[in-house]
Every structure is written in C-alpha cells, then in structure tokens.
Amino acid sequence: MLTTSDMQYSDLPDVALEISPQRVKLILFDLDGTLVDSVGDLAWCGNEMLRRLDMPTHDPQAARSWVGNGLDRFIKRVLTGDMDAEPEQGLFDRGKAIFVGLYAQHASDRSELYPGVVETLQRLAGLELKLACVTNKPEPFTSQLIAAMGLAEFFELVVAGDTTARKKPDPMPLHYAADYFGFGSQSCLMVGDSSNDVRAARAAGFGIVCVPYGYNHGNDIRESSPDLVVENLQQLADLFT
Numbered sequence: 001m002l003t004t005s006d007m008q009y010s011d012l013p014d015v016a017l018e019i020s021p022q023r024v025k026l027i028l029f030d031l032d033g034t035l036v037d038s039v040g041d042l043a044w045c046g047n048e049m050l051r052r053l054d055m056p057t058h059d060p061q062a063a064r065s066w067v068g069n070g071l072d073r074f075i076k077r078v079l080t081g082d083m084d085a086e087p088e089q090g091l092f093d094r095g096k097a098i099f100v101g102l103y104a105q106h107a108s109d110r111s112e113l114y115p116g117v118v119e120t121l122q123r124l125a126g127l128e129l130k131l132a133c134v135t136n137k138p139e140p141f142t143s144q145l146i147a148a149m150g151l152a153e154f155f156e157l158v159v160a161g162d163t164t165a166r167k168k169p170d171p172m173p174l175h176y177a178a179d180y181f182g183f184g185s186q187s188c189l190m191v192g193d194s195s196n197d198v199r200a201a202r203a204a205g206f207g208i209v210c211v212p213y214g215y216n217h218g219n220d221i222r223e224s225s226p227d228l229v230v231e232n233l234q235q236l237a238d239l240f241t
Contacts (some may be wrong), residue, residue: 033214
C-alpha cells in the first residue's frame with residue numbers, strides 16, 4: 001500500500017518519490033464525482049420524478065450530498081429529502097420506475113468531465129499501466145455515461161454497481177478488478193472522491209488517492225484519511241511521469 005503518513009497532501013514532489021510506478025500496475029477510477037460531474041442529470045431526473053409524483057422538488061444542489069451509495073439510495077433520498085429515511089415501499093417502487101426511465105434517456109445531457117480527465121487518462125494509458133473503472137452506478141447507465149463522455153477507450157474493464165454481489169464500500173468490486181487482471185493488492189491503486197472509496201480500498205488492501213471536489217456528502221475527504229489527496233487528476237498523472 002502507498003505510504004504517505006509523513007507527508008503533507010500538497011507535497012507532491014516528495015510523494016512522487018514514494019510512489020513507485022514499478023509497483024503500481026493497476027489504477028481503478030471511481031466515476032461520479034471523480035471523472036464526471038453527473039449531478040446535473042441526476043438532479044434533473046430526481047426533480048422530474050417528483051413532479052410526476054405530484055411532490056415538491058428540491059434545490060438541484062441538494063443532490064450533490066445524496067450521490068454515492070447507489071441508485072436506490074439516491075432515489076430514496078430524493079423522495080424523502082433525507083440521507084437515511086425510508087420512503088413507503090409503494091412510493092419508492094413508483095418513483096424508481098419513473099427515475100430509471102428518465103435517466104436512461106438523460107444520463108449525460110448535463111454531465112461534464114472534470115478538468116484534466118482526458119489528458120490524465122491519455123498520459124496514464126501511454127504507460128505500462130492497466131486502467132479500469134469501478135463505480136456504484138448500475139449498468140447500463142455506467143457504460144452509457146462512459147461512452148457519452150468519450151472515456152470508453154481508456155478502460156479495459158468497467159465494474160458497475162451490479163457487476164458483483166456487493167458494491168463499495170465493500171471491497172468485492174475492487175477484488176474483482178484485481179483478479180481480472182491478475183494483480184495482487186500491493187500493485188493496485190484506487191482513485192476516488194468519497195469515504196466509500198477510502199473504505200473499499202482499505203478493506204481491499206489497495207492504495208487510495210482522492211480528489212477533494214467530488215461527492216462526499218458535504219464532508220472534507222481528508223477526514224477519511226486517504227493516502228493522498230490531489231487537487232486535480234493531472235497531479236495524479238504527475239506522480240507516474
């Protein structure tokens with residue numbers, strides 16, 4: 001695992017000396033909040049679902065704190081306006097059917113790549129590194145969004161939220177990716193934006209690098225103690241080039 005306990009998060013020159021490109025063979029990227037700012041589409045679909053259910057809509061920015069634990073939990077948060085509350089089952093079933101239909105048509109209308117994503121993936125793909133995407137977003141929304149954002153060419157493997165029996169923060173999706181490529185945990189690095197990514201990486205024995213701009217329920221990702229926080233993904237590429 002990467003060790004950065006004696007370094008400042010912003011001390012990238014020193015960190016670059018600690019991270020050995022020869023040791024890291026596989027980099028796994030989270031999708032929403034790490035590569036793609038997808039809140040615009042999620043918020044629009046959520047509010048349109050509420051309108052069709054004759055329910056009050058939310059400030060679109062509220063969706064930023066609701067993303068990250070899978071589609072069902074996001075829909076429940078939209079329906080209740082609460083992080084953990086459970087809507088009535090019939091309401092949830094109706095809402096989910098509406099939301100899924102909407103999101104299938106509008107998953108990338110308002111979504112945008114974060115700055116430097118394509119350049120970073122291009123730089124890393126030019127090295128002897130395997131790149132994969134591991135997300136809690138279900139298929140086929142995952143592949144649809146990746147293709148719409150022009151990222152499909154960079155990933156040999158995509159692990160969606162329903163690829164394995166459990167999703168992040170469980171380590172199963174990360175182990176699935178490592179097994180696919182035949183790498184041990186010491187050769188794997190997770191890149192994400194949330195405590196779920198940190199917890200999954202720790203449980204899997206992977207290194208974990210996080211960006212501070214994503215969806216972490218309004219909490220500073222540094223509070224989750226990843227190995228390293230980079231301000232943007234190009235700083236991640238700098239560690240390997």
